[in-house]
Amino acid sequence: MSRLHYIRPETLAEALDHLDRHGSRNRILAGGTDLVVDLRNGDARPEFILDVSRLHELKGIDVTPEGVSVGAGVTLSEIQSSDVLERHAPALRKCSFTFASRQVRNVATIGGNVAHCSPCGDTVPPLVIHEARAVLASRRGLREVLVEDIASGPYACSLPPDELILRFILKPAADVTFADFQKIGRRRELVIARINAAAMARQEPDGRLSFFRFSLGSCTPTPHRMPEVESCLDGRVPTAELVWEAGRLLAERTIAITGRRPSTIYKEAAIHGLLVRMLHPLVTS
Amino acid sequence: MDASSVRIRFTLNGQPRSAEFPADTTALKLIRDVLKLKGTKEGCGIGECGACTVIVDGKAVNSCLMLAAQLDGRTVQTIEGLGSPEALHPLQEAFVKEHAVQCGFCTPGLLMSTKALLDINPAPTRAEISKAIAGNLCRCTGYRHIFASIEDAAHTRKEQT
Numbered sequence: 001m002s003r004l005h006y007i008r009p010e011t012l013a014e015a016l017d018h019l020d021r022h023g024s025r026n027r028i029l030a031g032g033t034d035l036v037v038d039l040r041n042g043d044a045r046p047e048f049i050l051d052v053s054r055l056h057e058l059k060g061i062d063v064t065p066e067g068v069s070v071g072a073g074v075t076l077s078e079i080q081s082s083d084v085l086e087r088h089a090p091a092l093r094k095c096s097f098t099f100a101s102r103q104v105r106n107v108a109t110i111g112g113n114v115a116h117c118s119p120c121g122d123t124v125p126p127l128v129i130h131e132a133r134a135v136l137a138s139r140r141g142l143r144e145v146l147v148e149d150i151a152s153g154p155y156a157c158s159l160p161p162d163e164l165i166l167r168f169i170l171k172p173a174a175d176v177t178f179a180d181f182q183k184i185g186r187r188r189e190l191v192i193a194r195i196n197a198a199a200m201a202r203q204e205p206d207g208r209l210s211f212f213r214f215s216l217g218s219c220t221p222t223p224h225r226m227p228e229v230e231s232c233l234d235g236r237v238p239t240a241e242l243v244w245e246a247g248r249l250l251a252e253r254t255i256a257i258t259g260r261r262p263s264t265i266y267k268e269a270a271i272h273g274l275l276v277r278m279l280h281p282l283v284t285s
Numbered sequence: 286m287d288a289s290s291v292r293i294r295f296t297l298n299g300q301p302r303s304a305e306f307p308a309d310t311t312a313l314k315l316i317r318d319v320l321k322l323k324g325t326k327e328g329c330g331i332g333e334c335g336a337c338t339v340i341v342d343g344k345a346v347n348s349c350l351m352l353a354a355q356l357d358g359r360t361v362q363t364i365e366g367l368g369s370p371e372a373l374h375p376l377q378e379a380f381v382k383e384h385a386v387q388c389g390f391c392t393p394g395l396l397m398s399t400k401a402l403l404d405i406n407p408a409p410t411r412a413e414i415s416k417a418i419a420g421n422l423c424r425c426t427g428y429r430h431i432f433a434s435i436e437d438a439a440h441t442r443k444e445q446t
Binding site for chain 2 (some may be wrong): 003004005006008029032033036037039040049051053077100101102103104106107188189190
């Protein structure tokens with residue numbers, strides 16, 4: 001068996017050179033909270049570990065002309081204490097409060113959470129509602145891809161091994177009046193989501209929703225937007241009946257993707273209820 | 286797995302240290318098996334129980350989820366740096382006084398999570414304490430005495446300053 005090497009590049013160029021040469025035999029370490037577990041149980045057997053945690057190109061939360069930029073190496077604790085995100089992406093900030101434990105949040109990064117491609121990654125639904133794009137770097141240059149398209153299945157990352165996620169660009173949500181992240185798990189803290197979801201909306205003074213985005217996580221192989229649910233609510237006044245109908249539609253669409261499983265008896269009602277609870281503040285009688 | 290060796294320099298409990306170990310060594314393994322500091326415990330080994338909590342650059346982390354190589358240049362504090370058998374840290378005294386220790390396996394991790402909390406928030410609310418120690422499981426005490434100890438330590442500290 002080949003030897004494991006730990007590499008910590010001083011510069012981004014060094015990191016990209018390494019990925020260009022050894023990408024397929026390499027695993028990227030951002031915080032390590034998933035990778036170290038995978039190394040321990042033998043799910044990851046790389047020849048190289050590239051520690052990108054100290055590259056400044058992966059740091060920082062900024063408002064830019066293209067949108068809100070969140071570095072891939074930003075930790076969940078940094079997300080939790082970010083005023084910029086509270087203003088521009090409150091659902092993303094909210095998800096950090098129930099993300100694992102404080103010890104994990106202090107180290108785990110948003111880039112790692114996205115690249116790990118767990119169906120229940122808590123940062124993914126909040127990124128997806130902002131139509132977030134990942135900025136990817138390699139020796140071949142820069143390109144962008146929708147966060148929604150990064151996972152090709154559970155724990156399957158579609159990005160080529162020579163690419164590194166530098167940052168995420170979140171579409172600014174103009175005049176949004178409502179944003180939320182909700183999660184259902186088996187306990188309150190240190191919990192892996194059974195169901196998670198993010199939504200944001202702009203509600204006009206007459207009660208009508210002039211903008212609505214929704215993403216569901218954990219229930220389908222990859223988290224993504226639910227266009228049927230969005231169009232059910234977009235442009236309409238969210239009465240209790242309409243929100244109930246949207247919840248029913250969400251459960252129906254989810255089951256259409258997953259098929260009926262042993263857990264469906266629980267999840268059908270829970271998904272329905274989660275949306276109803278989440279959108280309750282918008283309900284206009 | 287065969288691994289090439291990594292050499293790091295860091296500060297451990299106030300002292301500059303250097304260490305050399307195979308690349309796949311976790312921070313926990315470095316602390317316990319290479320440096321022989323046995324106060325930090327391994328419970329689950331996958332970041333769920335918090336028994337391995339240490340403080341790195343002022344932040345509580347799970348040492349089982351970190352490679353030892355990641356500690357290069359960092360400042361690390363383990364339970365051995367908190368107090369000594371002759372002179373307990375006020376937090377340790379509070380844990381003794383309020384009977385927050387039963388089997389003791391979770392105690393070092395809980396003390397490190399609490400230390401990291403009180404260093405940035407000397408007068409936490411019960412909710413803030415709960416959030417800070419949610420990543421530290423205790424299967425003996427039922428947590429009530431632990432909360433009482435932390436509140437007592439915070440209170441004592443406030444009176445002394």
